[in-house]
Amino acid sequence: MLAVLEIAVFCLCTAGTVMASNKKRNYDDNYLDFGFTSITDKGVVKPQCVICRKIFTAESLRPSKLRLHLETKLPQHVGKDFSFFSRQELNMKRQRLDASGSFHQQNVVEASFPVSLEIAKKKKPHTIGEELILPCAKTMVKLVLGEKSAEKLNAISLSNNAVQRRISQISDDIKEQVIQEIKRAGLFSIQLDESTDVQSCSQLLAFVRYVHDEDLKEEFLFCEPLEQSTKGEDVMQKLTEFFESEGLDWDNLCGICTDGAPAMLGSQSGFVTKSTKCYPSSLHDPQASSCIKNATLRITGHSEYNYKDS
Known part of the structure; x- marks a missing residue:
């Protein structure tokens, strides 16, 4: 009888430990005070240090563990205010080439402008961007930087209509700059x-x-x-x-x-x-x-x- 009770107690304790370990933890904006932002990996929210860029497990979403990393690994940043870590987070997001990230989309759109400008300067047909320039760029990036880097160029739109829109936007911007300079002159x-x-x-x-x-x-x-x-x-x-x-x-x-x-x-x-x-x-x-x-x-x-x- 005693052995049965011991087994039951052990099972209850084990179940409690498993439930505690599987408890879903949410990111709190205050964690940025310790230098941590959040990143979602396969539906799981994980903390990421904005200084060293290291990603931790979901179980590390605790103030004590986040503070411990800052104090032991990055003691020179202890005591920095919220604005400092906020700037670090912004810089990190700018460099993060995540296909679903807004900064990535901004970079993709921006990359099409200088190409469209060169097409206009050389008086080439607008279709050359999609038919020649982009395939050549992907080939060069693949050989130099690898397949994954080359795949990121697929998001850049250099179709006939896209190049036409970019050239029109560049033209409007140049015109506005000239008008403002005339007024100031x-x-x-x-x-x-x-x-x-x-x-x-x-x-x-x-x-x-x-x-x-x-x-x-x-x-x-x-x-x-x-x-x-x-x-x-x-x-x-x-x-x-x-x-x-x-x-x-x-x-x-x-x-x-x-x-x-x-x-x-x-x-x-x-x-x-x-x-x-x-x-x-x-x-x-x-x-x-x-x-x-x-x-x-x-x-x-x-x-x-x-x-x-x-």
């Missing part, structure tokens, strides 16, 4: 030209010149189609619409450079004539730019400095 001048594209549609091109950081900059401003005609009033309308949409002030326009076409320099209905009538304080000498251009061509032909092959 105060005075600026523009150069206008009307050209025809491959589909025989008239396009108005505008370039801008301004001072930025004590340096003279020239940037492409816009390209807009002239749907109706190429008269001076159409050019005036397009430029006015652009100025109004971007918040540019006509009073800060100090010069206009164009070719000698009647639509631009016509004495009655030319663009320069209309702009000086509408905004007389913005331009000083509407004919100066054309005269300077012609004088430059004449001087170049009679220059005493000739190019010599060294």
